[in-house]
Amino acid sequence: MADLMEAQIQQLRQKLLDRQRVLIAEVREKREQAAAEGNEDAIGAVGDAGDESVLRVATDLDLQEAGRDVQELNDIDAALRRMEEGSYGICDECGQEIGYPRLNAQPTALRCIADQEKYERTYARGATPSL
Ligand SMILES: [Zn+2]
Secondary structure (H helix, E strand, C coil), rough: CCCHHHHHHHHHHHHHHHHHHHHHHHHHHHHHHHHHCCCCHCCCCCCCCCCCHHHHHHCHHHHHHHHHHHHHHHHHHHHHHHHHHCCCCCCCCCCCCHHHHHHHCCCCCCCHHHHHHHHHHHCCCCCCCCC
């Protein structure tokens, strides 16, 4: 368990839940837009937050955006799950505490800053950092 205080976790949890609500509304809106444009088949799976292939299906700009939202929803789900398990705030790579300032800036952070930078250099070539 990280050294985060219960009050801090609750605060971050609230942030995640607020963000989740916004994203779900956004995804729903984009689905409706895409449906109106006749892309219903392509976007049918976007609401399924568990399916990463959704991101590959998303070719249209709206869909790409929806895909990013779905990815973020996945991250939020994972963060909420880690809170329940008591592993929230622990770096996935080195097991050190991520630290409240970083979590406050990015509540879905999986890694400490050093490991996140390493990860992005290694796996996410060309991708923009999420922070
Ligand atoms: Zn680390």
